[in-house]
Amino acid sequence: MKKKYVHWLKVSVVVFGWSLTPVIGDYLIDKDHQLSAYQLSFFRYLIAAVALYVILRFQTNIKNTDIISSLRNKWKAYILISIPSALMPVLLFLAVRTTTGSSASFLLNSNIILIPIIAFIIIREKIRKSYIVALSISLIGLFFVIFDENLLNLGNLSLGAITGNLLAFGSGFCWALYTVFLKKFFSEDNPLLVTFLSLLMGSIYLVFFAFLVPPTEMSINWLGIILIIVLAVISTTLAYSYWLDILSYLTTTQTGIIQALVPLFSVIWSVSFLGDRVSYFFGIGAVLIVTSIVIVERRKSVEEKKSD
DSSP states (O other), X not given: OHHHHHHHHHHHHHHHHHHHHHHHHIIIIIISOOSOHHHHHHHHHHHHHHHHHHHHHHTSOOOHHHHHHHHHHTHHHHHHHHHHHHHHXXXXXXXXXXXXXXXXXXXXXXXXHHHHHHHHHHHOOOOOHHHHHHHHHHHHHHHHHHHGGGGGOGGGOOHHHHHXXXXXXXXXXXXXXXXXXXXXXXXXXXXXXXXHHHHHHHHHHHHHHHHTSSOOOOOOOHHHHHHHHIIIIIIIIIHHHHHHHHTTTSOHHHHHHHHHHHHHHHHHHHHHHSXXXXXXXXXXXXXXXXXXXXXXXXXXXXXXXXXX
């Protein structure tokens, strides 16, 4: 019984943490103008890397020599995965300046649909017919979410919102690329260790843009500091750690449902706390994207049962 409660606690942290990410970014960057997208990405990754280092050293008994050895042996691969890792939050937080946290979350989580395509290109994984069906459905859904209310007013197209949505989609692409690179180069490595090094290297890249490229001013208050810590510790360190843990015993259908819940909760937070509106076109697109996620994950579940 205790294990069941622990399991649901981990799932709740993952959904809660990831669904908050675009909403916190929307508030700090667009609504309250406390930080730039680069600064928020930098603080998120640096604090998360420090917290993850503590977990590695004191809960998994990873030594400093193990960390150095992993980096020395696969430094080229670490550079390769840390680039999309660093770009992912930057594109997401740049997106929320001109689009809503709800739209950004749905477009970010479209990575589940992109992973089979990128995996086919990079590691030659076979694409099933069900993936093609799911991709077709998701493309229609993405079209509705990206263009949203502009579909009713194509004569006065708002390029700002569309650009923001495309940036959020680019963030999802970076997440998918990062996932495939992990599978290609680090399938036998400790996932927490790899995540730590990719976050640390990402923060090193981001420090230049955060403080040496305008705008460099920050007007952060105590609420902003608390939200950054929540974003770094709960939405990044704990959420990623718990996600890697529950992946070891959940079915792919269950993991797909969890990821589908993330953007749905982002909508709830955005509407409740930021006053965002949800249009009919967005609703249709959201349903189609969630449907495509379920199709992909159900197919994976069938393939797993056949291989057992």
